[in-house]
Amino acid sequence: MYIRRSLAKLVAIVSIATLMTLILNEDENVQAEAVAAQGKFNMSYMFFGSPSSYVSQVDKSGQTLDVVSPGYFHLNSDGSLQMDKISSSFINEMHKRGKKVVPFLSNDFDEQVGEKAIDNREAVVKQLVEAIKSNNLDGINMDIENVDATYRDKYTDMVKMLRNQLPSAKEVSVAVASNPTGTTKGWVAAYDYKGLAAVSDYLMLMAYDESYPGDTTPGPVASLPFVEKSIRYALTQVSPDKLVLGVPFYGRYWNQDPVSNGAGLSLQTVNKLIQTYKGTTRYDMASESPVATFTINPADTETKINGKKLALGTYTVWYENEQSLKAKLKLVGKYDLKGTGSWSLNQETADTWDYYSLWADGFYFADMQKHWAKGDVLAAANRGWMLGTASDRFAPDAALTRAEAATIMVRALGLSGEVASINAAGFKDVSAVHWARQDIMIAKQHGLIQGISDDRFAPDQVMTREQISALLSRVLKLQPSGLTAAKFSDVPAGSWSAKAIAAMSSNGLVDGFADGTFRPRASLTRAEMATLLSRVAPRLTK
Template identity: 75%
Template structure:
C-alpha cells in the first residue's frame, strides 16, 4: 500500500467511525462502479468563428469541460508552406495555460484540394515550419485537418504525420482530423485517411462524424444521424484502438429553402434558436435519425436576418440541426464504445445550455439533477474515480444528506477492499443481509475501518453534521489553523470560540477545505450533502496525496 493510500486509510478510519463520509446511494449501488481517472473523458473543440478577442470568453462558457482548444492559427500558402494567421494572439495562449487548457492549433487547407496536395508534397519543409511555430509561440502541438485530397496521397499524408510525431516532443499533441467512413470506402478523398497507420503515429484521430448532409446537397437531411455516427465509430474501432478515437460532434445545422444555391448551407445551433424564435418556427424530433428538424417561414414583411453574412430571403425553410436530445444520444456512444472522448465543430456555435450536460453525458453519467448544479465538476471527479454513484441511472441527489451506510461503501471503494471468503462476521441487527450496503459494511468492519454505534447496532441511515466532519477530517489530516483555533473560529457567528469543534473548523477553513455561508455562519449542526462531500473530496485530494 502506497503512502497516499495509507493517508486515505487513516483518514477513513476516523471519519467512518462517526459516519462522516458517504459515497454510494441507498438504492442503486451499481450505476458506474469503476473508472480510471478523475478527469473523465478527453474533450476538445475547434475555434473558428468570432473575433479572436472573443476566444477566451468562448472557452470560458464551457467551464471546466475542455482539455484542448484548437484555434485556426495555421494556414497553407499557395506553395504549400505555412502561413500563421493574424488571429494568433499570445495573450489567448497565456489565458488558456492559466486555465489548465492546452492550445493545439489546427492546420487547414480549407477543403482546397490543390493547397492540400501542395502541403503534403512540401511536407518536409512544412513540418519544420510547424515545429518552429509551435516552439516560438508556446503552443501545445498540432491538429492536422487536411480534407478533400485524393486517396493517391494516402501514404504521403501518413508520412507527413509521422514526421511531425518524430520532431515534436512527446509531451505535445499530434492529432489528425479524419473523415467519417461509415461504409469503409476505399475510394474518393475519404480514403485519404489510413486510420490504422495514422493512429500508430498520432495521439488520436478526431473522427468528423458530421456532414452527412453537406453544402449543395439537394435533399434535406440530418447533419449527423445517430446511425451514421454509430457506423462511423464501428468502422473506426476496427482500424484503431478505441482509446485513440475522438468522436467529433457538430454544433451546427444545415438549411434548405426555395433557393437551390443555399441548399445545405450551415447555420449554428445558437443562431437557429434565435431564428425559430423570431419567425415562430416549429421543431419536431425525427426518431429514426435521432435529429431535430425545424421549419419556419420568412414573409416579405418580416424583419431581415442573415447567416454568416448571407441574407435569408422570404420563403419556407427546413433546418436539420442538433439539440440537447440529439447531442446526448451521440455522447452516450463515447461510453458505449469506450472512446477516448469527444471533439466539436465548433465553439461559439453551440446553444447556451450545451455545457450544462456535456461532461456528464460524455463521461457516461446521465444525472439530470446535476445539470447546472454547483457541484457538477466535483461529482464527476468522484464518480469517475468510482467513489460516488447515483441513486439511479439518471439521478445523483446531490442535495441529499450523507449516511453511515454510504460511509462504509466509500471506504471499500476508495481502498479497493474485497470481502474475503469466510471472513464475514455477525451482522448488525439493523443491517440484515438484504440491506443494499450489507457487504460493504461487513467488509469495512472486518478491515477495522468502521464500527457500529453499539455492539449490535450500526445506524446505517444516521446522518453526519458539518462540525463532525470538520473535527474528524482535521484530525485525520493533522491540520492546524494559521491562527489560534478560537480566533479563527470567531469568523463564524454560530461557532463560539470555546466550542468543541471551533479549532477543527478553523483548521479546515484556513486550509481551504470548508467554507461558511454568506451571512457569516457555518451551520455546524447541519447535515453534509452528497454534493458537499464530493467537493470536500476534491479539495482534500492534494493533502491526502502528500
Template identity: 70%
Template sequence: MRTKRRWRKVVVTLAVAGILTIATSTGPHDAQAQASSTQGKFNMSYMYFGNPSSYTSQVDKSGQTLDVVAPSYFHINADGSLQLSDTLQASFITDMHQRGKRVVPFLSNDFDRILGGKAIDGREALADQIVKAIKDNDLDGIQLDIENVDAAYRDKYTDLVKILREKLSNDKEVSVAVAANPTGTTTGWTGLYDYKALAAVSDYLMVMAYDESYPGDPTPGPVASLPFVEKSIQYAVSQAPSNKIVLGVPFYGRYWNQNAAANGSGISAQTLSKLITTYGGSVRFDSASQSPVATFTIRPTDVESSINGNKLETGDYTVWFENEQSLKEKLKLVSKYNLKGTGSWSLNQETADTWDYYGLWSDGFYFSDMQGHWAQEAVLAAANRGWMLGPAADRFAPDAALTRAEAATIIVRMLGLKNEAAGSSASFTDVPATHWAWQDIQIAKQSGLIEGISDDRFAPDQIMTREQMSMLLSRALHLTSQSGSTAAKRFSDVPAGSWSAEAIAAMSSNGLVDGFANGTFRPSASLTRAEMATLLSRVQPLLTK
C-alpha cells in the first residue's frame, strides 16, 4: 500500500445560549438503539505525505476524530535490520500526546520483496530493535506493514508479530496491515496474511480495502468499489473477531491517460479537486461500484500541472477516486459489521470537508442535520454514550427545544438509574403507561429528580427552560454552591430569593453553566437539544469522580 502506491473529533468550544461546553447526551424517542460504545469507533490514519514539520497541523485538521496516527518512521535496511527515518521528530510525538492521540509508526518494506523476506527471517533481532526504538522515542507501539512477500513466509510473519506482542507491554499497540482478500486466497503475497492467527497475537488487523485497481493497471477502474470492500470485510470477519478488524479506506484515486505511461498512478483527493477546476472536468457517479469517476482533458495550450513532481501529459484523463458519497457508503459498513473502526491512507490527501462527516458516519450516526453543526462533536459523544440519539435514524433535531420528557430520560440514562423503583401504573394522567418516556419519568420522579407541574400532570411535551435544567442537574449531581469560588457568577435576572437561584449558583460555581455577555442568565429561555448535549459534556467528568 506504500511505495508502489506512494502514493482515528473537532473540538468545539462555544458560548451558545450562555452554556459553554463540549459534548454528551440523548433523547428518548430515539429511532436507533442505544450506542454500545461509550468512546465511539476507533479511527487511525497513516502519515506519509507532506513535510514532517506540518504533521501536527495535518492532524489538527481532523479535530478529535483520530485516536492513532501512524507516521512513516520505521523502514528496513538491506540486511533486514531496522532503519529509523530522519522524519522522526520528538516534538511531533509530544504534540500528539498532549492532544490525547497515540503515535504508532508503521514498519514498511516499501513493497520490496527481498527486504521484506530478510526482515521476517531476522525477526528476533528486528523485534529487539523495534522494541528499543519504541521505548527510546516514547512511541505507543508498532504497526507492521510488510507487503509483496510470498505466502511461503506466512507462518514466519505471524511469528514476528507474536514475538513483538510478547516483548512489548500490553499498553503498547501491536497491529498488522493486511491485504484485502475478497476471495479468501492463500497464495501469492495476499496469502502472506493468516488473518486468524495474526488476530490472535495482535490488537487489530487494518484491512487495506483499496487498490482494487493498481499502478500499471491497463484498465481504468475503481480504487475500492463497494462490492470489493464488503467482500473483503466479510472474509475478514469470517476469520477474526469483528472488534479486531479495522476497515482501511482510501483518500486517493488513480488516473489514466491512454497517451501516457503513468496509467493507474495515484492522485490525492485534494489534487484531483484542483485539476477538475483547472481543466473544466466533470464527475459522474458509477452506481455499480458506488464510486465517482472524473474526466478532464489537458490540451497543448493549457497550463501545465504535475503530480508528485511528474508533469501531466496532454490527453484525455479518466480518474476513479473517492468522494463524500462513496466514503459514506463504506463507513456504513463499520456499524453494519460491528467493526473496531477505520483507518485511512493517508492523512493530507483528503479534502478539507472530509472531517465534517467522517466521525459521525464511522460511528454509525447518520444525522444529516448534524454535519458541520457547531455541536457535532457534542452530539456524537452523547450518542456514543447512549444518552441521546434522535427522533429518526438520520436526524437529531439539534435546534429543537428540549422537552421535559426528553430531559427526564436523559438524566436517567446519564445516571444509569434502573426501573426497580418504577410503579406499575402511571402517576401522571398525561403520561400513560404507553408513553415512550413513561418508565424514565417514573424513575426520575421517584428518585426525587423531577416533579410534575401539578400533583397529577407532568406536561411531557412542555419545553425545558434553562433554570429548570439547572435545578434538575444540581439535584442529580448533588451540587452545592462553592463558596468563595471565582467561577461563581451573579446574574442580574436571577434574584437571590428566586426558586432557581441556588441551583443556578451551584451550576455556575461548579463551572457547568455561564451567562450572556450582558450579565444575564435568561432563566426562562428554552434549551435546545444541541445545547443539552453540549452542557452534558461538562457534566460527564463529574460522574467519574
C-alpha cells in the first residue's frame, strides 16, 4: 500500500485535513461514485443503436471511457462532407460526465469516396473545423480506410491541416489499419504511422479484422499473436504514448452460404445465439480466442440479424469473451501504450465493464470486478496509493491494519525515505524485515501514530473508526462545535473518543449510520480506505 506525495506540495496540517475529508459510512447501500484517477486512456466508437440511446450506452460503461466517438461525419459521393444530425443534448450530457465527444469521419470503406475527400482536403478540413467549433465538439477522429497507398502523403497532409487549424485543446486522432508484417503494399500501407503521429494526438490501432467479411476461411477476429505483432511493428514507428490499442466488441460467423462468410455479430448477439440454439464453445489457446458452433434446424426459433433471417444449417463463430479481451488488455501495460479504443459501444456484453478498466490499467484484481468500491480502488491503485495484497487480489473487505494506516499517512505527507536509518528497537513486534518497518518508525517520529505501549506497535491490529477519529482530530487540532456535533447513541459523552468523534463530526469529516449509531469499534476496510482516498483526491491535487 503506497501513497506518493511531495512534502513540498503538501503542508502537513492541510494535507491531513484534506486526506480525511470523508464520510465513514459502512452502509453497503451508500456507494459513493469514485473520482476517476488518471489511469490509461480509453475511448469507444458509437455506431449501433438509436442516437436516443447513446447516453444510456455510455452510462453502462461507468467511469471507464474518456472519449466517445459517434459517427456524425460521413462523405458524399463527390468527397464533400456529409453531417448527420449532431445532438447538442448528448454533447452536453457527456461534458457533464467529464467525457469528450470526438466524432469520427468515415468514408464507409469506399475507396473512391475516400480518395476524392483527400484530394479535396482543403475544403473538407474547412468544413470539419467549422462543424467542430460551432457544435462544441472536442475534436475529430479520422477513419478513412481502403484508399490506395499512393495517397499516403496526401492523407498525412490532410491530418496536418486539421491539427494546424484546430485549437490545441481539440483532439485530432487517426484510426490506422494494423500492419503486423510492415507491408508497403495495399491500402494498409496508406498510413504513414510516423508522419501521422507527428501531427495528431494519437493513433487508434485497429488491431482487429484479422478475419474479415468475405474471408472464406473461418478464423479469429483478432488473435493475440496478430494483435501483438501489430503493436510491435507500430512501436518501431511511434512512441507508446501515441498508440491506442483498438479491441473488438464483435465476432464473425461462417456457414454453408458463401455470401455470409465473415459477417459480423455483436458479442451480445453471439451469446444469445449460443444460448438459443444450444451451441457449444471452446477456447483456442493458440489464438486466445473463443469459438462457438451451433445449428439452426427447421423447427427452431427464427433469428434475424440486421433484418436478414439466418439460414438453416451449422454455424462457426469466432468472437471475443472475457478471457480473450483480458489477454488483449494486458498488452496495454506490457507495452506501456496510451490506452485502448473499442469498436464499438453497444456491442459488448454487460459484464465487460466489470473488468475492462482494471485490466487496461494493469490491475488484475479478480475480487474487485463486481465490488461496490471498484472505481475507488482503481483510482487509488492508479495513483500508486494502494496496491493489492497479491497480483490478482486486492482484499477489499479485509480490515485496514495499523501498519497499513501508518504507511498511508507517511506517504500522504511525502515523508517516505526521510529517515533511512531509523532504529526500530522501540517496538519489539516490528522486526527488522517487517514490510512496513520504516514507515511505522517515520510515522512515530512525526507524531502521526504511536504504539499501543512503549515497546509494542501492534502492526496487524485493525484500525477502528474511533481510532481514526482520535488520530485525526489530534493531528488537526480540531474542537467540537456544539451546534453541529452529531449525537451518536453508542458514543457516551464520557468515552475516551467522544470528543474526537464530535470534533470530526462537527467539521463534516465523519458521519454515522441511519440508525443513529457511529459504531466506534468497527474496523475500517481496505475498500473504505480507497473510497476515502478517492473522495479527497480533488483537494489533494489542487
